[in-house]
Amino acid sequence: MSDHHRNKGFRSIAAIGAVAMLLFAQPVPAEDVVNMGYFGDVAIKGYDPVAYFTQNQAVEGSPQYSHHWLGATWYFASAEHRDMFMRDPAKYAPQYGGYCADGVSFGTVTTNVDPKAWRIIEGKLYISYDPGAAEGLEKNPTKVVESQKHWSEVQQTLISEKMHKDWQHTPAN
Known part of the structure; x- marks a missing residue:
């Protein structure tokens, strides 16, 4: 068999495998994209999301009062x-x-956020990577509009990365 035919056969098998992966992969719910940093499974680096609203400040939470969501x-x-x-x-x-949120406004993903760099805008909590980005988000309303426009695209990137990571760690039968 020539190299040309061997490569063509390999590409066909790879294509069939990719299609099968897409067809049989577990769907990832669109809302199931939570920034847990680089390690562990803790959202917003362990800060209490309710405190931003009730105490108007970033407050560290405790594993004693936790909830899985x-x-x-x-x-x-x-x-x-x-x-x-x-x-x-x-x-x-x-x-x-x-x-x-600032990164999302540019259509990019920034995982390393600073929970102390936050704003509540129109009743919604936005976290940024540094205080300057949080301030810019508040002062420039078009950034929130842009982040809303780009979120779907960024979310698909995150879901795709999660599926790829999960696929790489799936044990063979």
Whole structure:
């Protein structure tokens, strides 16, 4: 068999494998994209998402008051905050899964956020990678509009990366 035919056969098998992966892969819910940093499964580096709204500041949570939601562990400063979150997580969870809102406004992913660099804009929590980015988000309303436009694209990138990572770690039968 010539190299040409061997390569053509290999490409066909690879294409069939890729299609099968797409057809039989577990779907990843669109909202199941939470920034857990580079290590572990803790959302927004362990900060209490409810405290931004109730105390108007970034407050570290505790593993003692935690809740598992969307594949991530969320920490809270009190049982009361945990219970408030459990009743209405979408009200308190940061936009874009806690990825940098400024980065999303440019259509990019910034995982390394600073939970102390945040803003609540129109009742929604946005976290950024540094205080300057958070301030820029607040002062320039078009950044929020741009981040909303780009989120779908960024989310698909994150989902694709998650599927690829999960596929690489699937044990062979």
